[in-house]
Amino acid sequence: MQFPYVFVDGEFVALDDARLSVHANGLHYGTGTFEGIRAFWDGGAMWMLAAVDHYERMHRSARILGFQLGYSVQELVDASAQLVRKNEVREDAYLRPLLVLGTETLQVRVHDLKPRLSIAITPMGLNYIDPKGVRCMVSSWRRTPDLALPNRAKVTGGYIGPAMAKSEALRCGADEAIMLNMDGHVAEASTSNIFVRFGSTWYTPPLHDDILEGITRSELFALIDEVLHERVVERSIDRSELYAADEILLCGTAALVVPVISVDERAIGGGSAGERTLNLQRTLLAIARRQDPRHPEWTVKVDLSLSHRA
Numbered sequence: 001m002q003f004p005y006v007f008v009d010g011e012f013v014a015l016d017d018a019r020l021s022v023h024a025n026g027l028h029y030g031t032g033t034f035e036g037i038r039a040f041w042d043g044g045a046m047w048m049l050a051a052v053d054h055y056e057r058m059h060r061s062a063r064i065l066g067f068q069l070g071y072s073v074q075e076l077v078d079a080s081a082q083l084v085r086k087n088e089v090r091e092d093a094y095l096r097p098l099l100v101l102g103t104e105t106l107q108v109r110v111h112d113l114k115p116r117l118s119i120a121i122t123p124m125g126l127n128y129i130d131p132k133g134v135r136c137m138v139s140s141w142r143r144t145p146d147l148a149l150p151n152r153a154k155v156t157g158g159y160i161g162p163a164m165a166k167s168e169a170l171r172c173g174a175d176e177a178i179m180l181n182m183d184g185h186v187a188e189a190s191t192s193n194i195f196v197r198f199g200s201t202w203y204t205p206p207l208h209d210d211i212l213e214g215i216t217r218s219e220l221f222a223l224i225d226e227v228l229h230e231r232v233v234e235r236s237i238d239r240s241e242l243y244a245a246d247e248i249l250l251c252g253t254a255a256l257v258v259p260v261i262s263v264d265e266r267a268i269g270g271g272s273a274g275e276r277t278l279n280l281q282r283t284l285l286a287i288a289r290r291q292d293p294r295h296p297e298w299t300v301k302v303d304l305s306l307s308h309r310a
C-alpha cells in the first residue's frame with residue numbers, strides 16, 4: 001500500500017497524477033539525486049529523523065551535480081511535514097525526496113536541463129534489512145572512485161553498482177553485499193555504512209575511501225561515545241580485518257543499525273548479533289521516537305493538529 005499524495009514541484013498531487021515523461025533525461029542517464037528520511041510514529045506523534053541533515057546533504061549533492069534545488073532546507077522540511085499530514089500518516093514511514101532532470105532530451109549532460117523535485121512517502125517498518133543480523137559477502141563489484149562518480153552526492157545513477165552487488169549477494173545465498181573500493185579497502189554495504197570493532201575501538205572507513213557520508217554514521221559517532229563509552233577511529237579497513245573482527249555493524253537510514261553475523265561464511269562474534277550493536281540499535285530507535293532524552297535535535301515533530309494545508 002502506498003500513501004495517496006506526493007509533493008511535486010511545489011504542489012501536492014495524487015500519486016497517479018505524478019508523472020515523468022519516458023523521454024526524461026534522468027530516467028535514461030541517472031541524472032538525479034535523492035534522499036531517504038525516516039518518520040516514526042510513537043503512538044501519539046510523528047517524528048522525522050535527521051530531516052535537516054538529509055536536506056542539507058541534498059543541497060550539497062545538487063551543488064556537486066550543478067543543479068538548482070530551488071527550495072531552502074526549511075522549505076523542504078516543512079513540505080515533508082505537510083506531506084505526512086496530507087497523507088494522514090500514523091505509522092512508521094519513509095520519505096523519498098528526488099531531484100531528477102525531467103527535460104525530454106537525448107543529450108547526455110547536466111547543464112541547462114530542468115530538474116523536477118518530488119517527495120514521495122511510503123510505509124516502512126523496521127525490517128528493511130533483518131535487524132536480528134545479516135550474513136554478508138564481499139562483492140565482486142567495486143565502489144566507484146570519486147574520479148568516476150561523485151559518491152559524496154547521492155546520485156541516482158550511482159546505484160547500479162550497489163544494485164548489482166546486492167543481487168549477486170542474494171544469488172550467492174548471503175543477505176547483503178560489502179563493496180571494496182578500487183584500492184581494495186572496505187568501502188560500505190549496498191545502502192549502508194560499516195563499522196568494525198576490535199576490543200573497545202570501532203573503525204569505520206574515512207570519507208576518502210569512496211563512501212557515502214552517511215547521516216546514521218555520524219549519529220553512531222556520538223552514540224558509540226555516549227552509550228558504549230568506546231571510541232571510533234576513521235581509517236581504511238582491509239578485507240581480512242572483516243574476518244578477524246570482534247563485531248561488525250551496518251548503519252543507514254533504511255537499515256538503521258544492523259548486526260553482521262558473518263562475512264564470506266566466516267562467523268563474526270561467534271555468529272550471533274553483537275550486544276553493543278543491539279544496544280546502539282535500541283538507543284537510536286528510542287531517540288527517533290523521542291522515548292530517550294538524548295539528542296532531541298535529531299528529530300523534528302510533525303504537528304498533526306495543523307490542517308493539511310499548513
Ligand SMILES: Cc1ncc(COP(=O)(O)O)c(C=O)c1O
Nearest residue numbers: 191192193212214215216252253
Ligand atoms: C550507498 C549508501 N551508503 C550509506 C548509506 C547510509 O547513509 P544514511 O545514514 O545517510 O542513510 C546509504 C543510505 O542512504 C547509501 O545508499
